[in-house]
Amino acid sequence: MTEVWIGLAMFVSLLATLLIGVPVAFSLMGVGLASIAILGGGFDALGLVAPTLWSSVANFTLTAVPLFILMGAIISASGMGARLYGALSTLLHGVPGGLTIATTLACTIMAAVSGSSVATAGAIGRFSVLEMRRYGYKDEVACGAVAAGGTLGILIPPSIPLIVYGIIAQESIGALFIAGIIPGIMMAVVFVAYQMGTALREARRRPSAVAEQVTMAQRLAALKHVIPVAILIWVILGTIYQGIATPTEAAALGVLASLVLSVFIYRELTWAKVVVILRETAKGSVMVLMIIAGAMIFGYAMTTSSVAPTISRMVAELDVPAWAAFITINLLLIFLGCFMETLSIIVITAPILVPIILALGWDPIWFGIIMVINMEMALITPPVGLNLFVVQGVVEDVALTRIIRGTLPYVFLMAIVLVLIGIFPDLALFLPEHVK
Numbered sequence: 345m346t347e348v349w350i351g352l353a354m355f356v357s358l359l360a361t362l363l364i365g366v367p368v369a370f371s372l373m374g375v376g377l378a379s380i381a382i383l384g385g386g387f388d389a390l391g392l393v394a395p396t397l398w399s400s401v402a403n404f405t406l407t408a409v410p411l412f413i414l415m416g417a418i419i420s421a422s423g424m425g426a427r428l429y430g431a432l433s434t435l436l437h438g439v440p441g442g443l444t445i446a447t448t449l450a451c452t453i454m455a456a457v458s459g460s461s462v463a464t465a466g467a468i469g470r471f472s473v474l475e476m477r478r479y480g481y482k483d484e485v486a487c488g489a490v491a492a493g494g495t496l497g498i499l500i501p502p503s504i505p506l507i508v509y510g511i512i513a514q515e516s517i518g519a520l521f522i523a524g525i526i527p528g529i530m531m532a533v534v535f536v537a538y539q540m541g542t543a544l545r546e547a548r549r550r551p552s553a554v555a556e557q558v559t560m561a562q563r564l565a566a567l568k569h570v571i572p573v574a575i576l577i578w579v580i581l582g583t584i585y586q587g588i589a590t591p592t593e594a595a596a597l598g599v600l601a602s603l604v605l606s607v608f609i610y611r612e613l614t615w616a617k618v619v620v621i622l623r624e625t626a627k628g629s630v631m632v633l634m635i636i637a638g639a640m641i642f643g644y645a646m647t648t649s650s651v652a653p654t655i656s657r658m659v660a661e662l663d664v665p666a667w668a669a670f671i672t673i674n675l676l677l678i679f680l681g682c683f684m685e686t687l688s689i690i691v692i693t694a695p696i697l698v699p700i701i702l703a704l705g706w707d708p709i710w711f712g713i714i715m716v717i718n719m720e721m722a723l724i725t726p727p728v729g730l731n732l733f734v735v736q737g738v739v740e741d742v743a744l745t746r747i748i749r750g751t752l753p754y755v756f757l758m759a760i761v762l763v764l765i766g767i768f769p770d771l772a773l774f775l776p777e778h779v780k
Contacts, residue, residue, distance in 0.1 A: 351646065351654075354379055358642070358692075368688045369631070372638030379645040397641060401633050404592065405517060408507055410629035411595035415602050416463040417621040417628075419576075421613060422606035425454055426471050428573055431566035433475070437558040441543030443481060444489040445536050447472045451493030452532040453570075455500040456577045457598065461686075461723050465494025465731045469738045483742045485542075488750025490738075491731040492535060495720035495758075498686065500528035502580060502591065502598075505690055505719055508636060509712045512643075512694040516709075517591045518584055519776040523709050526771050527717065527761065534757050572609055576601050632687060639691030646695065669704060670766055673697060674718060681722025685730065689719065710765075713772040717762045724751040 354375055361371040419425070432446040439445060447468060454464045469490040476486035498505045501521035510517040580598040583589040589597060606613040680689045694715070701711045723731045732747050765771050 350379075350383065354642075354646065362684070368685065369634035369638040372635070372642040372688075372692070376638070376641035376643075376645040380641075383645070397637055399640075401637050403511060405507065405511055406633065406636070408502075408517070408592040408595040409504055409632050410625060411592070411599055412458070412502055412504055412507075413460065413463075413628040413632075414621070414625040415595065415598045416458040416460050417624045418599065418602040418606055418613070419454070419457060420463060420466065421617045421621055422602070422610045423612050424573060424605070424610065425450065425468050427569040427610075428453060429468060429472050429475075431569035434558055434566040435563055437563075439540070441539040443472070443476045443479060444485060444539040444543075447476070447486075447489040448493045448496075448532055448535045448539065451490070451496050452500060452528070453573055453577070455497040455528070456502075457573065457580060457602075458497055460504055461494050461497035461720070462730055462734055464497035465490055465734045466738075468493065469735050473735065473739050477739070482750075483739070484746050484750035486750070487735045487739065487742060487747040488752075488754060489535075489539065491724050491729075491735045491747060491751050492754035492757075494731045494734065495723045495754075496528060496532060498723075499524050499531060499713075499716050499720055501525065501584075502595065503716065504632065505686055505716055506712060507591070508632070508687060509690050509694055509715060511636075512639075512691065513698045513708050513712065515712065519709050520712050521581070521584060521591065522775045523713050523772045524716070525775055527713050527765055530764070530771070531717075531720075531758065531761050534761055535754065538753065538757055572605050576605065635687050635691055639688075639695075642692065643695040666704060669700075673700075674714070674762065674766075677715060677718035678721060678725075681718060682725050682727065684722075686719040686722055689722065690715065707769060707773060709776055710769045710772045713765060714762065717758060717765070721755055721758050721762075724748075724755060 357378075358371055358375045361374060362368065366374070429446060429450045432449050433443060436442040436446050436449075450468050450472070451464050454468060455461075458464050473486045473490055476489070477483065497503070501524045503521070503524060506520045506524060507517055509515075510520045576598065579601045580594050583597060584591055584594045603613075677689065677693065680693070684692075697715075698708055698711070701708060723729050726732065726744075726748055729748075729751075732744060732751065735747055736742065736744055
């Protein structure tokens, strides 16, 4: 029981440092170091910190993270998102809710090449919201579609949060990527069905972002902007699923392919943009790696003090139905998602939750998908929903409350998909078990 109180004190200290504005990485590291010094035998115990810190960021698999961040920055600078959205708008001309559906599909496709929710929302949101407003869509509808569609960036592979979870849980990154395909497609289909249903209920056909009359020739011409993205998706995902490359190698191939597209196909990559790309990549990579390093120190402190093993054992010994444990874990993740950034939640909770779900006999690959869906919900729930602020950065004249109102239906849709995958784990596990 002492370990439980120690763990509670550590979490309270962590929350206190976060509330006073200390960055997540340094909050994790500071509380972890203090706990080791107090509980682990004084300052002599800190001698083990250096190797733990080094090993946490020297993992070769983590090389995929800066590579995917670099690729996302290149794609954003190349104007690929704008062309993709315009092409989908043309192809979906005349479909009820055509522009919101085009937004969701563009986000789905961009998710398959960016690995980041914020990058996906930013790449599509810059022009899609303005186009939807220009054609009479309500701000809530337009902003909600972009913010929610952007969340697909962390579920549809490649996914940076899935990489981080896989490293912490010591599970195959490739298997996690494959497991995210069906849930990701399900989420996109549910979004599209809702958007089309809403448009039909309003008894009017929403105009497209292209000319009033779209010919077959125009639709065929629009495909030329979809084909390069399809090739890029195959380079990244196809090489992984066919066993040609590891996720890290596929990330390097994706960077090379995106450079080829930007330089030789789109011809929009200038030296000024290269500087911006490198700066964004450096900032994003350092942020992710520092959070992971801090979380490893925090997790090391919880392990050496027997907090994590004790809590896991106590939960496993509780005589409660599996569904009650499942609901409790998800409510915890949703609650934390209202106040913390997604990667922070994963690196803090995964070291504790993974032993618990293993003790309960649950599959860690399946649980990784469950956790990421919760993180999707966190991205569009206030007060720390990053995608909400990304969209507000695009349309600064729209109040944050209106953007939140537009995303609320999507939170419920995500909850539906979460329940379905919870009841039918094979939705996430079928492909990893059958794709070699």
